[in-house]
Amino acid sequence: MKEQFYPFKKIEKKWQKKWAAERLFKMDPASSQPKFYCLMMFPYPSSALHVGHGRNYIIGDVVARYKIMRRFNILAPMGWDAFGLPAENAAIKSGIHPKTSTLNNIKTMKRQLNSWGVGYDWDREIASCMPDYYKWTQWIFLELYKKGLAYKKKASVNWCPSCQTVLANEQVVDGACERCSTQVELRSLEQWFFKITDYAQKLLDDLALLEDWPERVRLMQKNWIGRSEGVEIDFKIADTDIILPCFTTRVDTIYGATYMVLAVEHPLIEDLIKGAKNEKEIKKFINEVKKESLVERVSADVEKKGIFTGRYVINPVNNKKIPLWIANYILMEYGTGAVMAVPAHDQRDFDFAKKYDLSIEVVIDDPKEQLDGKNMKEAYIEEGQMVNSGKFNGIPSLDAMEKIADYMEQEKIGRRKIHYKLRDWLISRQRYWGAPIPIVYCDACGIQPVNEKDLPVLLPEKIKFKPHGESPLKDVKDFVETKCPRCNKKARREIDTMDTFVDSSWYFLRYLSPKDDKRPFDKDIVNKWLPVDQYIGGVEHAILHLMYSRFIVKVLHDMGHVGFKEPFAKLFTQGMIVKDGAKMSKSKGNVVSPDKLIDKYGADTVRSYTLFIGPPEKDAEWNDRGVEGAWRFLNRVWRLVEQATSDPSTLLGAGKRQGAGENPSDRSLRRRTHLTIKKVTEDMEGSFHFNTALSAIMELVNEIYKVSDRRPLDLARGRQATGDKDFKEAIESVIILLAPFVPHIAEEMWERSGNKKSVFKAEWPKHDEKAIIQEKVTMVIQINGRVRSKIEISSGATEDEVKKAVLENPVVNKWTGGKTPKKFIIVKGRLVNLVI
RNA sequence: GCCGGAGUGGCGGAACUGGCUGACGCGCACGACUCAAAAUCGUGUGAGGUUACCCCUCGUGUGGGUUCGACUCCCACCUCCGGCACCA
Numbered sequence: 001m002k003e004q005f006y007p008f009k010k011i012e013k014k015w016q017k018k019w020a021a022e023r024l025f026k027m028d029p030a031s032s033q034p035k036f037y038c039l040m041m042f043p044y045p046s047s048a049l050h051v052g053h054g055r056n057y058i059i060g061d062v063v064a065r066y067k068i069m070r071r072f073n074i075l076a077p078m079g080w081d082a083f084g085l086p087a088e089n090a091a092i093k094s095g096i097h098p099k100t101s102t103l104n105n106i107k108t109m110k111r112q113l114n115s116w117g118v119g120y121d122w123d124r125e126i127a128s129c130m131p132d133y134y135k136w137t138q139w140i141f142l143e144l145y146k147k148g149l150a151y152k153k154k155a156s157v158n159w160c161p162s163c164q165t166v167l168a169n170e171q172v173v174d175g176a177c178e179r180c181s182t183q184v185e186l187r188s189l190e191q192w193f194f195k196i197t198d199y200a201q202k203l204l205d206d207l208a209l210l211e212d213w214p215e216r217v218r219l220m221q222k223n224w225i226g227r228s229e230g231v232e233i234d235f236k237i238a239d240t241d242i243i244l245p246c247f248t249t250r251v252d253t254i255y256g257a258t259y260m261v262l263a264v265e266h267p268l269i270e271d272l273i274k275g276a277k278n279e280k281e282i283k284k285f286i287n288e289v290k291k292e293s294l295v296e297r298v299s300a301d302v303e304k305k306g307i308f309t310g311r312y313v314i315n316p317v318n319n320k321k322i323p324l325w326i327a328n329y330i331l332m333e334y335g336t337g338a339v340m341a342v343p344a345h346d347q348r349d350f351d352f353a354k355k356y357d358l359s360i361e362v363v364i365d366d367p368k369e370q371l372d373g374k375n376m377k378e379a380y381i382e383e384g385q386m387v388n389s390g391k392f393n394g395i396p397s398l399d400a401m402e403k404i405a406d407y408m409e410q411e412k413i414g415r416r417k418i419h420y421k422l423r424d425w426l427i428s429r430q431r432y433w434g435a436p437i438p439i440v441y442c443d444a445c446g447i448q449p450v451n452e453k454d455l456p457v458l459l460p461e462k463i464k465f466k467p468h469g470e471s472p473l474k475d476v477k478d479f480v481e482t483k484c485p486r487c488n489k490k491a492r493r494e495i496d497t498m499d500t501f502v503d504s505s506w507y508f509l510r511y512l513s514p515k516d517d518k519r520p521f522d523k524d525i526v527n528k529w530l531p532v533d534q535y536i537g538g539v540e541h542a543i544l545h546l547m548y549s550r551f552i553v554k555v556l557h558d559m560g561h562v563g564f565k566e567p568f569a570k571l572f573t574q575g576m577i578v579k580d581g582a583k584m585s586k587s588k589g590n591v592v593s594p595d596k597l598i599d600k601y602g603a604d605t606v607r608s609y610t611l612f613i614g615p616p617e618k619d620a621e622w623n624d625r626g627v628e629g630a631w632r633f634l635n636r637v638w639r640l641v642e643q644a645t646s647d648p649s650t651l652l653g654a655g656k657r658q659g660a661g662e663n664p665s666d667r668s669l670r671r672r673t674h675l676t677i678k679k680v681t682e683d684m685e686g687s688f689h690f691n692t693a694l695s696a697i698m699e700l701v702n703e704i705y706k707v708s709d710r711r712p713l714d715l716a717r718g719r720q721a722t723g724d725k726d727f728k729e730a731i732e733s734v735i736i737l738l739a740p741f742v743p744h745i746a747e748e749m750w751e752r753s754g755n756k757k758s759v760f761k762a763e764w765p766k767h768d769e770k771a772i773i774q775e776k777v778t779m780v781i782q783i784n785g786r787v788r789s790k791i792e793i794s795s796g797a798t799e800d801e802v803k804k805a806v807l808e809n810p811v812v813n814k815w816t817g818g819k820t821p822k823k824f825i826i827v828k829g830r831l832v833n834l835v836i
Numbered sequence: 837g838c839c840g841g842a843g844u845g846g847c848g849g850a851a852c853u854g855g856c857u858g859a860c861g862c863g864c865a866c867g868a869c870u871c872a873a874a875a876u877c878g879u880g881u882g883a884g885g886u887u888a889c890c891c892c893u894c895g896u897g898u899g900g901g902u903u904c905g906a907c908u909c910c911c912a913c914c915u916c917c918g919g920c921a922c923c924a
Contacts, residue, residue, distance in 0.1 A: 216840055220919060223839065228923070248924060304922080334923045348922055421923055542919080612861070614849060623848070629861050692850070695860035780856045785905040787856050825904055831855050835904050
């Protein structure tokens with residue numbers, strides 16, 4: 001009696017061992033084959049992986065295995081983004097040291113990765129929380145410091161009063177802490193920043209180099225950088241010599257400026273309102289606005305509020321005196337914190353002017369109707385013809401923008417300027433579980449960087465986790481007390497640690513020489529292997545991680561440490577797997593664990609279902625029933641190969657073997673084989689649409705089953721009856737084409753078919769264009785665009801032959817009634833359309 | 837509000853460059869095998885009509901348009917998802 005199902009447990013263990021022993025995924029530095037760096041975003045070691053995470057690694061594994069089969073020298077490393085807040089919070093609750101829990105989680109996740117059968121060059125494993133790694137994260141900090149790209153400044157940051165720590169912007173969801181949902185406060189603290197804004201233009205320009213990135217990711221980055229061109233105009237404050245510059249993208253509306261507004265944080269305010277008769281009232285207003293929570297300040301639908309300062313400014317183009325206001329809708333961080341208000345042509349200014357009864361002056365006319373400031377219902381923000389604008393009257397507003405900017409530069413009352421939304425990267429964290437910032441404070445010498453030879457600044461392990469508003473490192477005397485690197489006198493260490501995004505912004509360089517203790521990476525080796533040929537990860541990193549990594553690489557490039565400008569040549573962002581319409585999460589209780597499924601059906605089943613679920617860049621709904629379909633398919637293939645190799649007679653319809661030869665079904669089997677090869681190869685090289693690749697293989701398997709009752713084959717013994725060649729080719733193609741998707745079962749079937757070497761050493765098949773061509777084709781006959789009939793015709797038939805055949809068709813005759821059609825459209829080999 | 841992406845059977849999804857809508861899989865129904873079940877194999881499966889089994893009508897979010905022909909291109913709109921959001 002044969003086993004009813006294929007013995008996946010035995011098989012999977014066997015091959016996982018063999019791959020490890022044969023070092024299938026080991027990168028060979030001496031190889032002359034072309035290189036292929038296949039990288040998956042390294043995971044944060046949380047408790048355990050679910051099937052949604054699996055998708056990422058399975059996709060990467062398919063790519064890597066395919067490239068191995070195409071004889072590339074591949075680098076497929078894996079590591080751990082191991083510093084981070086969750087481990088520290090768990091430590092506060094449970095008392096278990098973050099290092100302990102992190103290393104445990106790594107163990108679990110590594111086991112899970114192996115159980116999926118995904119392969120990596122584990123000799124290159126890295127963990128960002130280990131001193132031999134973060135030493136070099138600190139080195140990168142020092143390099144940026146040297147270049148003036150790491151600096152300290154007072155800034156208002158997000159503070160969670162419950163967790164007693166600052167939060168990264170990305171940890172603030174709708175103004176509240178993502179973990180405890182407490183409203184986040186703004187606190188003014190001395191913080192370390194990386195000057196990513198210096199690279200805004202380069203980061204924007206080089207998006208053009210990233211042709212093989214998803215368009216939407218490039219767009220998101222572009223929007224995030226937020227370049228806008230405009231003019232900075234100098235307004236003089238009346239009765240003083242103070243110049244108040246303000247930025248505008250709509251210099252064409254300058255004659256329509258009827259008031260000016262400052263952000264409440266504007267540094268000049270205090271001086272300006274001194275002695276004003278309502279000084280107290282103004283101060284009260286400012287304090288109220290400042291007190292508003294982040295959510296309120298940031299939301300666009302909050303009512304605009306303001307107060308008059310009692311001061312006036314002079315519009316430099318017409319010397320008009322206009323009132324100076326303070327308002328809650330002006331941001332200090334963008335532009336200069338001062339904005340000229342043109343209510344006729346800006347909706348926000350319009351709303352504000354209506355509320356406080358400020359004048360509205362039209363300076364651009366709507367070509368469709370005469371505008372009048374008094375009767376307008378909303379601002380007119382489109383282009384138009386200049387009016388009430390002195391010597392610029394009568395020209396189109398688009399031209400006026402240039403002309404006015406030229407004029408201002410000539411008169412030195414303004415200058416063209418470019419602004420970005422991108423802000424400098426705040427990298428300080430008042431947390432324990434991160435890389436210490438390698439800085440020392442000396443009373444005599446001030447801020448001093450740690451000497452490179454003294455790296456790493458070790459993170460002390462004995463520590464109290466209880467949060468109290470500052471980094472827990474503050475209480476570790478041995479850590480804080482140190483000597484000044486310059487004067488060697490007593491000094492204090494920086495107690496903040498670095499944002500974990502710093503760790504992950506260079507890890508892809510470390511994989512090339514993970515154990516080098518002399519330098520972070522070897523320049524020659526990274527120059528050979530980078531940029532990464534294929535990067536795979538979730539779209540949630542579209543901006544942060546991907547922007548930071550690009551920035552760090554650009555800095556390293558400009559400093560001569562690396563020879564490439566962009567880290568990732570190709571990017572693939574996979575969609576999320578959801579369950580019951582929601583993202584899998586422990587709190588929702590909809591997590592599907594791979595462990596049980598692998599135990600029940602095996603890794604190959606889980607892999608093929610995960611790949612079959614839909615196009616990998618799109619979100620997909622997990623369906624346990626679907627897993628069974630994948631399971632059935634693999635068993636179907638298994639039985640086919642088993643019968644073909646062990647007992648070919650069972651494939652025969654009880655000895656009803658037909659004579660060998662060129663019967664049509666054989667030709668269609670060979671055709672189907674080559675169509676499948678073509679389709680699968682295209683999906684591998686192009687879109688990664690493994691769902692359609694798999695369905696093509698399923699079709700081929702179905703085809704083999706259809707012809708198998710006439711076609712026996714003994715693959716193992718190589719006994720080939722005439723005409724069995726196509727059959728053998730079909731089955732072998734199935735095994736090879738399946739190998740990247742379901743590697744264990746493919747290896748086993750390959751071996752049982754009499755092959756000594758791994759299927760990954762087999763030749764990837766090439767389709768034969770000739771095999772795909774059909775002698776006879778079915779052409780669709782349409783009448784007035786509707787399908788009415790079909791004809792079989794030789795594929796080489798001329799138009800006249802097709803016409804003749806069509807007109808002879810009885811169905812056509814029924815529709816035409818014997819009349820000659822008005823039009824005869826022939827799409828060769830496909831379709832005929834008659835217009836009657 | 838702005839910028840993306842998407843809307844196709846009961847479900848997940850296919851469809852090349854404008855050319856047979858619904859491949860492949862799930863589910864369902866019927867049949868074979870079986871004492872029976874499971875497993876497996878086979879057949880069918882968009883809706884409606886007609887039942888002479890050959891056909892006919894409708895059908896890819898909605899409404900228009902271009903075309904011999906539109907899921908595909910153009911215009912307007914609706915819904916859902918994602919990102920950004922008072923950026924001057």
